[in-house]
Amino acid sequence: MQNSELLSAIEGLARQAGQAIMKIYNREFEITQKEDASPLTEADSAAHHLIVEGLEALGLGIPILSEEDLAAFSGTDQQGRYWLVDPLDGTKEFIKHNGEFTVNIALIEKGKPLLGVVDAPACQWAYSAIVAEGANKIIYNAEGEELERQAIQVETLLPKRWRVVGSRSHLSDSMKEWLERLQDFEILPMGSSLKLCRVAEGLADIYPRLGPTSLWDTAAAQAVVEAAGGVVVTLNGKPLDYSSPQETLNPSFLVVAKNNLSSVIN
Missing domain, CATH: 3.40.190.80 (D-Maltodextrin-Binding Protein; domain 2)
Structure with missing residues (x-):
């Protein structure tokens, strides 16, 4: 599978996870605590299971390290690759209902991010990148249909402020x-x-x-x-x-x- 094809698949998977999160976000939900006292919601768990199943369905055999199941991680593969996943980054923001939370999925190879998708479902936009090929911001509608895709880059001018x-x-x-x-x-x-x-x-x-x-x-x-x-x-x-x-x-x-x-x- 080419990196561009793989990235497209990850964009879709992150968006599916985001839609699952939003169904919970828009109703009452339970909040529990992890051992480190950080909050956990059913949205974290739902997104985790959806993403893990989706990555495994790709058939690439790449190990998965997800925040919500550290014990399942078996280490990198022979090529030094693994998926690094935060099913719901910003759980505190999710609980506060300010919309500033994301789904994070990255492919790591030999210690470096090779590609990554950051999806912000409450904002209805996502960031998608292959490190050697460029980054894009994607705007989509409530049904998850892509409306716009634009290349992005950092501001290179040295700021006065x-x-x-x-x-x-x-x-x-x-x-x-x-x-x-x-x-x-x-x-x-x-x-x-x-x-x-x-x-x-x-x-x-x-x-x-x-x-x-x-x-x-x-x-x-x-x-x-x-x-x-x-x-x-x-x-x-x-x-x-x-x-x-x-x-x-x-x-x-x-x-x-x-x-x-x-x-x-x-």
């Missing part, structure tokens, strides 16, 4: 200290992996993440960012890496246009 995308929660002291180097900036609040995608489509200039995230939170959106001309790097400038999936936490990182990286990193 930095548009900084970040969490809706208050800024930590470490974040305030880091932001001082930008001198002139504005904060654009956003939830889930949409923060990375805002940079990818040129609607924000930088996303600094100085707190914990997990592999499945970033991989699909990283594919979109890199395909759009941006980078997702640790604070020492190394690309965010997925070669050790048993270590599920990411280090702190920055998302920015490749040509602006030197302006914000030591």
Whole structure:
């Protein structure tokens, strides 16, 4: 299967998962807690099962690492490939009913995102990318029918006033200290992996993440960012890496246009 065919299949699968999520989003639903005290809804579980079944139906035999079933992951295949899935990224946003949640599906090969889809079902748009071939934003209707597809890229001009995308929660002291180097900036609040995608489509200039995230939170959106001309790097400038999936936490990182990286990193 060609990468373009595979990406099309993943777009469809992510959209199906998003539609399943929206059916639950639009009615009352139960909220439970995981062992780490993070929230879990029936939408997380429904999307997980749909995505796993869909990936297995492709017949490629690529292992699946999903946030909702870590124990089922058998490790990478002989080519260093695995699917990295967050069935519902932004569960807190889902519970708040602000629409800023996504379905994230990425294909990892030798520690790097090869392709990725980030679908935002409440917004009725998705981001889709093959790292070496470019990124697109897709607009679709309530029935899941594609209406528009447009190529996206990061904003390459060095900003006079930095548009900084970040969490809706208050800024930590470490974040305030880091932001001082930008001198002139504005904060654009956003939830889930949409923060990375805002940079990818040129609607924000930088996303600094100085707190914990997990592999499945970033991989699909990283594919979109890199395909759009941006980078997702640790604070020492190394690309965010997925070669050790048993270590599920990411280090702190920055998302920015490749040509602006030197302006914000030591």
